[in-house]
Amino acid sequence: MKNFNYSSLILIFSLINFVRMKTEVGRDITKVKQLLENGELAVVPTETVYGLAANGLDSNAIEKIFQLKNRPKNNPLILHFSNKNDILSYVKEFPEVLSKIADQFWPGPLTILLPKNNKVPNIVTSGLSRVAVRVPKKKILMSLLNEINFPLAAPSANLYGKISPTTVAHVQKYFDGKISYILDGDECEAGIESTIIGLENNKVVIYRSGSTSQELIAEQIGYIPENKFIENNTPLASGMVPYHYAPETPCYIMNAEFKVELNDRFGYIFFSKPFYKYKNLPNVHFLSMNENYEEAASKLYQIMHLLDDLNFEKIFIELLPDEEIGKAVNDKIRKATAK
Ligand code: TXA
Numbered sequence: 244m245k246n247f248n249y250s251s252l253i254l255i256f257s258l259i260n261f262v263r264m265k266t267e268v269g270r271d272i273t274k275v276k277q278l279l280e281n282g283e284l285a286v287v288p289t290e291t292v293y294g295l296a297a298n299g300l301d302s303n304a305i306e307k308i309f310q311l312k313n314r315p316k317n318n319p320l321i322l323h324f325s326n327k328n329d330i331l332s333y334v335k336e337f338p339e340v341l342s343k344i345a346d347q348f349w350p351g352p353l354t355i356l357l358p359k360n361n362k363v364p365n366i367v368t369s370g371l372s373r374v375a376v377r378v379p380k381k382k383i384l385m386s387l388l389n390e391i392n393f394p395l396a397a398p399s400a401n402l403y404g405k406i407s408p409t410t411v412a413h414v415q416k417y418f419d420g421k422i423s424y425i426l427d428g429d430e431c432e433a434g435i436e437s438t439i440i441g442l443e444n445n446k447v448v449i450y451r452s453g454s455t456s457q458e459l460i461a462e463q464i465g466y467i468p469e470n471k472f473i474e475n476n477t478p479l480a481s482g483m484v485p486y487h488y489a490p491e492t493p494c495y496i497m498n499a500e501f502k503v504e505l506n507d508r509f510g511y512i513f514f515s516k517p518f519y520k521y522k523n524l525p526n527v528h529f530l531s532m533n534e535n536y537e538e539a540a541s542k543l544y545q546i547m548h549l550l551d552d553l554n555f556e557k558i559f560i561e562l563l564p565d566e567e568i569g570k571a572v573n574d575k576i577r578k579a580t581a582k
């Protein structure tokens with residue numbers, strides 16, 4: 244009996260090792276291309292966050308994304324293209340105002356919803372009539388997109404509801420042994436997801452705030468685009484679901500006017516000058532040391548990952564001023580603290 248248990252254990256371990264694949268990290272574009280062409284997944288870097296990518300025209304491959312992320316099927320995916328022209332054969336129209344915005348901000352962290360044609364598989368859009376498209380800026384990803392003749396479907400490379408990854412190490416935390424290749428693109432410069440826009444009654448609206456600010460879009464179109472993600476409760480975009488981006492550790496908002504003693508059982512993420520006096524404490528991290536919004540965005544997820552891994556009892560995060568990219572950072576902070 245004892246012997247039987249021992250050998251069954253060995254058998255189970257070898258089976259687990261057999262099922263677990265080895266996750267390679269590298270900059271081999273040809274390898275990623277082959278994987279994608281064979282209907283497999285690969286993780287790729289973008290300028291915003293790392294993405295879990297599949298051939299965007301291969302429904303079976305896209306199915307694997309939903310399974311691996313544990314993501315509900317009613318949460319559609321963004322298609323990534325190497326240039327704006329290629330998008331035209333997948334949409335019914337590209338309204339002029341959106342086309343001009345695209346010219347201004349692509350390649351870059353902006354996603355546009357356009358009426359899809361039937362070349363786009365329904366699984367990409369969860370059956371919705373519009374498809375989300377973007378031309379990303381990350382150099383190594385652009386080289387890959389230039390090599391393939393299909394768009395890349397790619398959500399952020401995290402398990403559903405967890406913090407998005409901005410480094411290879413973050414991706415490994417979620418998917419080591421579960422995917423065969425991570426294309427290494429170093430850190431994601433912008434650090435938070437793309438802004439999602441679309442057209443309603445001929446007006447540009449923002450569905451998810453992100454790395455392209457509302458102010459910059461307003462400058463381009465001559466009016467302030469409405470934020471449809473604030474009051475609207477239906478999860479049109481995943482960024483609208485309040486429990487998104489949440490660390491495991493309970494997170495709370497803390498502002499400079501809260502006069503409380505810091506506690507070494509808690510982790511802190513600060514932004515403003517009044518907190519600089521704590522900068523030497525090991526449990527205190529700053530999103531920026533010169534109140535720079537872009538830098539804060541680029542560091543937010545990284546510091547959240549770091550503190551979450553240290554198993555503090557609680558994490559306190561300071562909001563930024565509600566302007567420019569500060570607004571998008573605050574949106575992510577509010578979601579992390581909404582649980
Ligand atoms: O920066 C980014 O946008 C990153 C990188 C990898 O490109 N991608 C990303 O994808 O954030 P994801 O899937 O984590 O979030 C995109 C959200 C989806 O959750 C979905 O709710 C919304 O965009 N979305 C996608 N297609 C849509 C559609 N057809 N209609 C409405 N919302 C859509």
Ligand code: MG
Nearest residue numbers: 398399407481
């Ligand atoms: Mg995501």
